[in-house]
Amino acid sequence: MSFLSPLFLIAVSAIGLPLIIHLLNLRRPQRVEFSTLAFFKELQKTTIRKIRIKRYLLLLLRLLAIACLALVLARPFLPPGLSGSANSQAPALNAILIDNSISMSRIGDKGPLIEQAKSIVKSIEASSKEDDRFILQVTNGAAQYSTIVGHNQLLRRIEEIDVISSGNYTTDRIENLYGVLSEAPYQNKRLFILGDGQSSQFNGEFPETDDRSITTSYINLGEVNVQNTVVTNLESSTNMIGASLPVNLTVTVENKGEVPIANQFVSLEFSGSLVGQYSLSMEANSSRTFSFEVVPQKVGSSNGKVIIEGDEFTQDNEYFFTVQVPETxxxxxxxxxxxxxxxxxxxxxxxxxxxxxxxxxxxxxxxxxxxxxxxxxxxxxxxxxxxxxxxxxxxxxxxxxxxxxxxxxxxxxxxxxxxxxxxxxxxxxxxxxxxxxxxxxxxxxxxxxxxxxxxxxxxxxxxxxRDENEDxxxxxxxxxxxxxxxxxxxxxxxxxxxxxxxxxxxxxxxxxxxxxxxxxxxxxxxxxxxxxxxxxxxxxxxxxxxxASSDEGGFATHQLGETFSWSGDVDAENVSIRVDEETVIPDARVAAMGAQLTYPAEAWRPGWVTISDENREYSVAVNLERNESDFASRNIESILEDIAYVDASDLGDESLEAEIKASGFGREIWSWFMLAGLLFLVIESLLSVLYKAEKIT
Structure with missing residues (x-):
């Protein structure tokens, strides 16, 4: 058994207080014989013994209760070899999942959060045994690695990880890592998740596993307050879209920060031209709406985007959209x-x-x-x-x-x-x-x-x-x-x-x-x-x-983090999707309207993708999920209540290393001592009330 906070063991010295009080009570006054006391000498010796036994029992229970509560403060833990059936000396498989979403680009007191995460991974590697092995994975974008590697290869891969503006797959990646760990032939299995406590990453719940041999730890790098203005909604006044017909677009902008903003701007570009611009001044945690009028000039796809300027956090300052005007x-x-x-x-x-x-x-x-x-x-x-x-x-x-x-x-x-x-x-x-x-x-x-x-x-x-007030x-x-x-x-x-x-x-x-x-x-x-x-x-x-118009109001959009799905009038045998400079072939099946397309789209980033066959071409706007811009850590500890949780924001290097060792490499047992201390106090109370030793026979 070891302790996370051994400094608090000094509290064990508090058991000396009842001993000192007891010893003071043992000091007897000088004995003086007095004739009228002869009657009391007839007290039975057995009664005196019972009184002494009661006092010693009460003293012992009080000492044990104080010792248990002192040990609670020191946070004792058992290494894996003692807390389960695994052999603590056997090689371990450590799965490490790093949050590489845009929120990890924020800069805290110890530098960029993504760099802090890399540093903690190196600490995990240094704390591991030579025969231990690792799996490294990221939450956002395409799955980077899926193989089991050794120490040196882990350190090389760590340096390749960076923040990426792509879809979030945290839940899927955790479930996949649980599956790999369950099937791996290792006695010791651990999952470390490193993130910034962004509660939206988990959609309100944490994935579970039935394999009790897996130890799971979440290491929270801490919340960094940063001002962030983001487009949270874009909608049209009508779903009846046609060439040369004006369309009024309503843009909702929200200040996600804790401070008011001023001297920022929101503008809208459509078909390569600036449509309009507004000045932004907003209170903390507030939103405003702005109206823009666009006029699609042709049948087919017309692209546009909303741009925020002057924002402290710039990773989510563009919102893309496509207005689709059907041929017929x-x-x-x-x-x-x-x-x-x-x-x-x-x-x-x-x-x-x-x-x-x-x-x-x-x-x-x-x-x-x-x-x-x-x-x-x-x-x-x-x-x-x-x-x-x-x-x-x-x-x-x-x-x-x-x-x-x-x-x-x-x-x-x-x-x-x-x-x-x-x-x-x-x-x-x-x-x-x-x-x-x-x-x-x-x-x-x-x-x-x-x-x-x-x-x-x-x-x-x-x-x-008509005029504004005209009926x-x-x-x-x-x-x-x-x-x-x-x-x-x-x-x-x-x-x-x-x-x-x-x-x-x-x-x-x-x-x-x-x-x-x-x-x-x-x-x-x-x-x-x-x-x-x-x-x-x-x-x-x-x-x-x-x-005859769809509910999307002419917008063709895809949200990152989901499988891309699109249906339209294209040839299923010749269709392709152009993403930046790359062309990919989606899964396509014949449908009533032409073809139904699906594609994983894990590596896609915000912007536009183009769907085309030999005769037709369509654009689809691609954007991050709105929750990616919400950095709040609301209810994160309740979401993670069933796993080991380490808050790394206020810990020094040595304390953090001790926390990581306890959470991933052992099991905390302070609750055992808490229950034992309470039990001793209950017994002490019952003993003092029910043990009647003063009765004279």
């Missing part, structure tokens, strides 16, 4: 073969034809309801159900998966539709149900007006031009005949247009990753005079564009 959005128009009244044909075809003149054009195909039961619908961005009297039940699941997968569905009822069938279909999406029918078809007698517009809906973004005025459409929709109480739904009766005219319902747009009226003149109102054409077109 494919629309499937499903309709009845012939309308109930030939002269009242749907306007849908006219609107779809007109959309071909827009830069963000829609391409469409017509079909009957039979296509809804096939896999062909997965090749479309949105489906219009236009005047279908009865939606086939065999299509319910297909359409459900279609919307859940991020596509759009637009529903226009038939004037002679089966309301029970419609309600069965709507219940699949938790939209609500039609309670009945109001008015008379083709009567041209108004029963309601569409007079309330949800102006902040993405469909209307940038559509209306919105539109020509209200007259409705002659409509289905009375009672929306469900579930979240994710809101009215785009509302009738003056309070009933929805057009309702948007988010479901999964996609959208369902339900109209209470059909798209022919027998329902209303909406088609002759100025709002009709842009609303119809934008509703289709909205339904």
């Amino acid at each position: 959005r494919r629309i499937l128009w499903v309709k009845e073969e012939t309308p109930a009244i030939a002269s009242l044909e749907s306007y849908t075809g006219v609107v779809l034809e007109a959309s071909g003149n827009n830069d963000a054009q829609l391409s469409y195909e017509e079909s009957g309801v039979e296509i809804l039961g096939t896999n062909e619908i997965s090749g479309y961005d949105a489906i219009i159900l236009d005047g279908i009297k009865t939606i086939p039940e065999f299509a319910f699941n297909n359409l459900l998966e279609f919307v859940q997968g991020g596509r759009g569905l637009v529903f226009y009822p038939s004037e002679s539709g089966d309301i029970r069938n419609y309600n069965s279909f709507l219940r699949q999406f938790n939209v609500g149900e039609f309670e009945g029918i109001m008015g008379e078809y083709a009567s041209f007698n108004s029963v309601a007006k569409g007079n309330e517009v949800q102006e902040d809906h993405p469909i209307f973004a940038g559509l209306f031009e 919105l005025r539109i020509a209200d459409p007259d409705v002659y005949y409509y289905y009375k929709l009672k929306p469900s109480s579930s979240p994710g739904g809101f009215n785009i247009l509302t009738l003056n009766t309070g009933d929805p005219l057009i309702r948007d319902k988010r479901f999964g990753e996609g959208k369902l747009i339900i109209s209470s009226i059909g798209n022919s003149p027998g329902w209303s005079n909406f088609a002759v109102k100025p709002l009709y054409a842009p609303l119809y077109y934008r509703a289709l564009l909205y339904a």
